[in-house]
Amino acid sequence: MSARTGNVLCGISLPVRVALGIVFIAAAWYKIAEPHEFGLSIASYKILPLGFVNIMAITLPWMEIVVGLSLIAGLWTRAGALVICGMLVMFMIAIGVALSRDLPISCGCFASAEAGEEISAATLWRDGIWLAGAAYVLFVDDGRFGLDGWRSRKQRTG
Amino acid sequence: MAALRSVFPIFLLVPLDLGDEGRDNRSPQLECKLKKAAYTFLRVLILLIAAAALGLLVNWIRSGGIPLVAGEPYEIYKDCPEISKEASAVKMEHLDADLSAFSVIDSRPVNDFLTAHVPGARSLPYDPIRPMDKELMAELRALGPNRLLVYGDNEIDSGRLMAGELSSAGLLGVRYIEGGFTAWIEAGRPTESGGQR
Numbered sequence: 001m002s003a004r005t006g007n008v009l010c011g012i013s014l015p016v017r018v019a020l021g022i023v024f025i026a027a028a029w030y031k032i033a034e035p036h037e038f039g040l041s042i043a044s045y046k047i048l049p050l051g052f053v054n055i056m057a058i059t060l061p062w063m064e065i066v067v068g069l070s071l072i073a074g075l076w077t078r079a080g081a082l083v084i085c086g087m088l089v090m091f092m093i094a095i096g097v098a099l100s101r102d103l104p105i106s107c108g109c110f111a112s113a114e115a116g117e118e119i120s121a122a123t124l125w126r127d128g129i130w131l132a133g134a135a136y137v138l139f140v141d142d143g144r145f146g147l148d149g150w151r152s153r154k155q156r157t158g
Numbered sequence: 159m160a161a162l163r164s165v166f167p168i169f170l171l172v173p174l175d176l177g178d179e180g181r182d183n184r185s186p187q188l189e190c191k192l193k194k195a196a197y198t199f200l201r202v203l204i205l206l207i208a209a210a211a212l213g214l215l216v217n218w219i220r221s222g223g224i225p226l227v228a229g230e231p232y233e234i235y236k237d238c239p240e241i242s243k244e245a246s247a248v249k250m251e252h253l254d255a256d257l258s259a260f261s262v263i264d265s266r267p268v269n270d271f272l273t274a275h276v277p278g279a280r281s282l283p284y285d286p287i288r289p290m291d292k293e294l295m296a297e298l299r300a301l302g303p304n305r306l307l308v309y310g311d312n313e314i315d316s317g318r319l320m321a322g323e324l325s326s327a328g329l330l331g332v333r334y335i336e337g338g339f340t341a342w343i344e345a346g347r348p349t350e351s352g353g354q355r
Contacts, residue, residue, distance in 0.1 A: 035217065035224045043232035054228050062213035066205055079201030104287065 006144065013141035014074075016133045020084060021072035023130065024064040027110050031061035041108025045094050046101075063087070071137065074146010081138035088131040095119050095127065233289050245321030247336040248307070250345040260307040261298075265320040266339065274349040276309065276342060281353075284310065284320040295327060304331030312340040 031038040039057035042048060048056060063083065070080030091109070098105060098119055107119045143149050217223040257278065264271045265284035275281070282294070298306060306324060310317030321334035335341060343349070 032216075035222070039224060039228065040232050043228075050231055051227050053232070054224050054226055057224065058217045058226070059210040059213040062216070063206060063209040066209040066212070070205065076201045076205065078198045079205055082198060082202050083205055 006142070009140045010142065010144050013137050014145045017071040017074070017077065017081065017137045017141060020130060020133055020137070021068040021070075021080075024068035024071075024084065028061035028064035028068070030110065031057070031064075031108075038108060041106065044103070044105040044108070045098050046103065047094055047097060060087075074141075074143045074148050077141050077143035077146055077148050078138055081134050081141070084134040085131060085138055088127050088134060092124055092127045092131070095124050099124070245308070245318070245325040245332040245334050247318070248333045249336050250341045250347075253335065255347075257307065259305070260333075261301050261305050263306060263308045263320070264339070265308055265310040265316040270311065270339075272352055274339075274343075274351050275353070276339070277348055277350045279309075282320075284316045284323075286319060286323075290323065290327075295324075295329075298324065299329055303329075306332045307335065308332065309335035309342065310338045312338045 035054075035057050038061070039053050042056050043050070043053050064087070067080040067083045067087075070076050071084070095107070099121070104118055107123050109123075144152075214226075257276070262276050262279040264275050264279040264281045266275075266281075267283050268281050271279070271281040271283075306321070306329060308317045308321040308324070310320065315338065317334040317338050318336075321332045324332045337344075
């Protein structure tokens, strides 16, 4: 891949990864503020054993924050994108299982204002689009327009 | 170790000396790619462990933290409520213009409430399969008898269902608007939008 092509591909990836980072940080906000509510959302999927629900409710939002910041800053970009891909696949499986069981539950993805909206195929599509964006960042973006690029330039010149 | 390195690139980080017989014949380019992949996996681990540690620390420090293991199952669903006592229906034509004597409750989904609602109403979306919050019930009970006026939407008549559940729970003089918010609109009554839940 030529440097010019790489610049174009990474230039396209930049807004994608910043948008993904913002989405994940925004999604984490209410989960951190209302851990019990988020625990209830996780439990309502009826997938995880009760013993793991609270651990998930406590740690998952911080994972979203950390990888969101990683993508926005372009630091450890591929690692951040890989974690986001993994999380989105996990979310999609959970939503798919809940849909197949006809569970009348809300997604629990964002603010509690969404609590009245049930999960649907549209929720899966939305996550699918984000997954495509995260996969693009994972395979294309080497972080050259971020702290990763700045670090490698510094190493080359220094 | 060679097999492990080929399956799990992270083992590329472990120094390996196989000697002439077992020399790794991968090209330097492939070696470089695998090394990058190994570093990516290592960074993934670091990100996940750091985030989990941060979450646990914040949960431990904060006042509203939750136990690491839930003590009792979450109350996800309940059976549809047995409405043993019907609340009183109020027709729009019998409803005073001044509702200041009532605590008006909007039982519709919060997005509908934000779009338009009865002025001064409070949004308490009703879900027949979720238990009503105990603190909320105590708060409504404390208002005293004949103070609650509930309205919902016309289709599933959530106002009637919620008012019935409140009455069955022992709240006195609960009423609901017959026809819900649709009837309110059709009667040409004023509305407001936005506002707090």
